[in-house]
Amino acid sequence: MVCLKPSRFLVLRIITVTSISLFFVSAPLHKILYGTGSALNLGTFKLISPLDWLLLNLGSGKIVLDLLLPGLIVIFIVIMFGRFFCSWVCPAGIILDYMNRFTESRRRISGTQSLEKHVILSAILLAGILFRFTAPYFYSPPGIVHRILIQYLTRGIVGVDLAALSLIIISNGLVGRYGRTWCRNICPLGTLTGSLSIVNLFRPKVEIDRCIECFRCEDVCPMQIHLVKSDRWGMMSCTKCFECLEICPVKAVRLVLN
Amino acid sequence: MKIFSGEKIVRRSFIKHLVEGAIIIGCLNFASTAASSSNEPVRPPGSVEEKYFNLLCVRCGICLQVCPTGAISLSGFEYGARAANTPVINPLCGPCEFYRGRCEGEMRCSRRCPTGALRQIGRDEVKLGTVHLNKEYCLAHRGFECMVCAEMCPVPGAITVQERKPVFNKDECVGCGTCLYACPAEPKPLQLTSEGARRIKWFV
Numbered sequence: 342m343v344c345l346k347p348s349r350f351l352v353l354r355i356i357t358v359t360s361i362s363l364f365f366v367s368a369p370l371h372k373i374l375y376g377t378g379s380a381l382n383l384g385t386f387k388l389i390s391p392l393d394w395l396l397l398n399l400g401s402g403k404i405v406l407d408l409l410l411p412g413l414i415v416i417f418i419v420i421m422f423g424r425f426f427c428s429w430v431c432p433a434g435i436i437l438d439y440m441n442r443f444t445e446s447r448r449r450i451s452g453t454q455s456l457e458k459h460v461i462l463s464a465i466l467l468a469g470i471l472f473r474f475t476a477p478y479f480y481s482p483p484g485i486v487h488r489i490l491i492q493y494l495t496r497g498i499v500g501v502d503l504a505a506l507s508l509i510i511i512s513n514g515l516v517g518r519y520g521r522t523w524c525r526n527i528c529p530l531g532t533l534t535g536s537l538s539i540v541n542l543f544r545p546k547v548e549i550d551r552c553i554e555c556f557r558c559e560d561v562c563p564m565q566i567h568l569v570k571s572d573r574w575g576m577m578s579c580t581k582c583f584e585c586l587e588i589c590p591v592k593a594v595r596l597v598l599n
Numbered sequence: 600m601k602i603f604s605g606e607k608i609v610r611r612s613f614i615k616h617l618v619e620g621a622i623i624i625g626c627l628n629f630a631s632t633a634a635s636s637s638n639e640p641v642r643p644p645g646s647v648e649e650k651y652f653n654l655l656c657v658r659c660g661i662c663l664q665v666c667p668t669g670a671i672s673l674s675g676f677e678y679g680a681r682a683a684n685t686p687v688i689n690p691l692c693g694p695c696e697f698y699r700g701r702c703e704g705e706m707r708c709s710r711r712c713p714t715g716a717l718r719q720i721g722r723d724e725v726k727l728g729t730v731h732l733n734k735e736y737c738l739a740h741r742g743f744e745c746m747v748c749a750e751m752c753p754v755p756g757a758i759t760v761q762e763r764k765p766v767f768n769k770d771e772c773v774g775c776g777t778c779l780y781a782c783p784a785e786p787k788p789l790q791l792t793s794e795g796a797r798r799i800k801w802f803v
Contacts, residue, residue: 368664375711379659382713389713393657397714400654401801407715460616464623471624474631478658478684488684491660492673496692500673501683 350583351438354428358435366490377491378431378483387411390484391419391537392530393477399469416537423538427524427531427580433482433506434580437513437521438563458525458532465529479505480529520563525578535578543596544576545585551593558585558594568594630680639793640678640687641774643671644697644725645709645718651801655716658684662708662717667701669693670776671708686717688727690776690791697725698775699753718799726797728774732767736788739764748778748789769795 347355368375374383381388387408389397394412398404419426427434468474477484478501489502513523524531547558547569558568561584566575568585585594639649643662646652662671663686670693671686678687686708688695696702706725709717738745749758749765757771758778774796779789 366664368661375661375664376713377659377661379657380661380713382661382711387713389657397654397657401651405655405715411713456612456616457619460620461623464620464627467620468624468627468631472628472631473654474627474681475654476627476630476680476683477656481657484658484660488658488660488673491664495663495666496669496672498672500675 347442348584348587350587354582355435355439357429358432361430362432362487362490365487366494377487378485379477379481379487388415390481390530391415392480392533395466395533396469396475396477396480399466400473400475402473419534419537421540421542423541423544423577423579423581424531424534425543425581426534427521427528428582431483432486433509434521434524436486436506437510437523438582440510440513441520441563455526458527458529459536461527462529462532462536478502482506482509482523482528482530485509520565521580524580525564531578531580538577541573541576541579542598543581544579545583545594546597548593548595551591553591553593555590557588557590561585561588638678639796640674640682640685641728641776641791641793641796642798643686643688643708643717644695644706644727645720646798647716647718647801648798652716652798653681653685655714655801656685657714659713661711661713662686665707665711666693667707668696670695688774688776688791690779691787694777694780695727695775696753696777698722698773720799724797726773726795727776728791728793728796729769729772730767730774730776730778731790731792731794732765733788733790736784736786737765738784738788740788745783747781747783751777751781753777 364374365377374381376382376388379390379393389408389411391412394408394415397408465480485502485505489499489506492499492502509523512527513521545568552569554569556569559566562568563582563584564578564580566579583596586596642652647655660673663673670688670690672689672692673684674682674687676683694700697706704722706719709719734740744763746760746765749760752758753775754771754773757768757773759766759768774791776791779787779791782789
């Protein structure tokens, strides 16, 4: 039976993600920061999602100078902190997390991370180079959710995005019923940020001396990371949701500054 | 060959992934060509050329948020898969008031665009498109007293009145859609197309 009581960190993440999304969506009211999950605009300071930035440069065949600095800043953040974005900013991920509490089976399915996501990402990047075809409305899940909210609040209609969001939710249920299947196996944005996270500060680490090998941290991990014996490369897809920190009965999982 | 912890790539799965990738690329190519459309949409003021607009626009939706009149809406697949979810001007929902009105001299969508798909230009350089008149449905041409479009038009000389009938001047018209929004006739005799739209050359 699924444990329906959400963990402390899930509550914290839901609050964070909801407040960030509401701050974005209510931009015409406070007039400070305009933006969504795809791009931010704070006057002269801008930020842009790394996949969108890459596709923009590859698709046009030129380096877009206006966005060179924003793109490099974002890529620097991603290299330093990894996929924290997936847990603490992405609203689609939180929707999946919350829905999983009711539907998933608490049993590991064999295997760790599939290579399909890398195939999908490379295919998308290649299509950008070869056919000049980019479809950012499908590649970035936070953008999809924010656009749905903005369109509904300002115009009262929802367009293509609802179909894209349902596709994410359905594929999350179809591919496997454990944890964040979409984020683990498909999401191109998460794959890119995961592949870039070379430094990956603040990652959870198991202290082998205190570990009683109950493997609860591995069971609770929505990304199915082999936490106990994982090396630097295995931790690349860590989304910093910190579920493992809370579930460990002997507090052997610690957050280490890499 | 160890790339990920606990995972080995064997030759068979490598070929499988290669085939998968080829299929995905084929599907994307099909999507990019099959659903392409020849008619250009009417874009918000200050937009770059259509070829680069779809690449530069990251579909953040900021222009939709800041538009005070509701003229901008996001397109579906009617202009092709490349242009899905991009901002288009729909004058039936609201006029684009960059010339006179709530957005005068501001162009909030261009000012707030983070990627430069919409750029800030002067008010007089903007031409979104052209309004065409279908005389069959026009109330004035059917013999009624109606000068709503000529009264509402913000651009001097774009709509002139001759013999109690409106005459549209294609060269003066900026394509803001104010006349279309105000027109009381049903069905609408006016149509806004991107004909003659002035788009900014995209530079690096």
